[in-house]
Amino acid sequence: MPELPEVQRVVDGLNEAARGRTIRAVQVRWPRYVEGVAADGLPALLAGQTIGTARRRGKYILLPLEHHGLVLHLRMTGQIIKRPAGDEPAHTHVVFELDDEERIFFADARKFGRMVVVPIGELDAAEAALPLGVEPIGESFTPEYLRTVCAGRARSIKNILMDQRLIAGIGNIYACEALWLAGIDPFRSGDRIGKKEFPAIVRAVREILETALAHGGASISDYRAVNGESGTMQNHFIVYGREKGTCPRCNETIRRLPDAGRSSFWCPGCQK
DNA sequence: AAGTAGTCCTGAGTGC
DNA sequence: TGCACTCAGGACTACT
Numbered sequence: 001m002p003e004l005p006e007v008q009r010v011v012d013g014l015n016e017a018a019r020g021r022t023i024r025a026v027q028v029r030w031p032r033y034v035e036g037v038a039a040d041g042l043p044a045l046l047a048g049q050t051i052g053t054a055r056r057r058g059k060y061i062l063l064p065l066e067h068h069g070l071v072l073h074l075r076m077t078g079q080i081i082k083r084p085a086g087d088e089p090a091h092t093h094v095v096f097e098l099d100d101e102e103r104i105f106f107a108d109a110r111k112f113g114r115m116v117v118v119p120i121g122e123l124d125a126a127e128a129a130l131p132l133g134v135e136p137i138g139e140s141f142t143p144e145y146l147r148t149v150c151a152g153r154a155r156s157i158k159n160i161l162m163d164q165r166l167i168a169g170i171g172n173i174y175a176c177e178a179l180w181l182a183g184i185d186p187f188r189s190g191d192r193i194g195k196k197e198f199p200a201i202v203r204a205v206r207e208i209l210e211t212a213l214a215h216g217g218a219s220i221s222d223y224r225a226v227n228g229e230s231g232t233m234q235n236h237f238i239v240y241g242r243e244k245g246t247c248p249r250c251n252e253t254i255r256r257l258p259d260a261g262r263s264s265f266w267c268p269g270c271q272k
Numbered sequence: 273a274a275g276t277a278g279t280c281c282t283g284a285g286t287g288c
Numbered sequence: 289t290g291c292a293c294t295c296a297g298g299a300c301t302a303c304t
Contacts, residue, residue, distance in 0.1 A: 001297070075298055110281045112298070262297070
């Protein structure tokens with residue numbers, strides 16, 4: 001499930017593989033993947049357009065073309081892969097044929113992902129309208145900000161970290177890992193986080209995301225970079241997916257419990 | 273108004 | 289081995 005580091009790598013991969021290329025033809029295999037314009041009109045609409053510079057906002061990918069802009073979300077199992085024509089990934093929903101004889105495949109096994117198409121003049125407005133909070137690796141994500149959004153909230157700190165309207169880009173994996181790093185119990189409610197604990201949480205979130213960016217993201221489930229390579233961050237997880245494993249900090253056994261529908265992994269020994 | 277349930281999907285996991 | 293069943297999970301909508 002791609003989170004901020006994985007989405008960033010897809011954006012970097014798109015810019016390496018597709019920027020400046022021209023879309024020769026478009027195929028739509030699963031029309032509901034496309035929103036904003038009629039899917040059957042997409043080939044005629046996008047053919048001939050040159051691909052601009054992709055950027056990321058939260059877990060969204062914004063891809064400007066000449067006359068239209070794409071707002072993409074990979075959700076859980078989405079992939080954007082560049083390959084030769086004959087090497088098509090499973091569950092491909094949209095194909096861009098490029099002028100270098102390769103293709104960009106937009107694939108998604110669970111069909112949760114979407115490609116929203118807007119006129120290029122509306123792309124910035126569409127981005128601004130995304131219901132997203134601050135970027136967790138940006139200047140705005142400060143201990144003071146986190147303290148403000150936690151104040152008076154009975155929801156768990158982990159749930160708050162994962163709320164895209166408050167902080168954009170953190171999912172289940174990095175919320176679990178960041179809270180382990182900070183030594184904070186993921187089930188503790190936001191309004192019971194002490195003033196001195198916010199800097200540690202903010203520091204941990206930044207550290208875990210920056211480490212993941214440096215490792216090219218984590219490849220679990222279906223995540224791949226645009227060039228098909230895997231990230232290696234999954235090899236550095238301490239708690240996520242490590243139920244019944246041993247905490248390297250205190251030797252307690254890692255546990256898993258659902259919180260608001262999502263599996264929380266944490267160490268009861270040293271996360272208080 | 274904040275929080276919960278339902279929805280979309282299908283591969284993977286479980287039980288028999 | 290295989291079938292039937294359950295479930296995860298990001299973000300959105302519809303309730304309470």
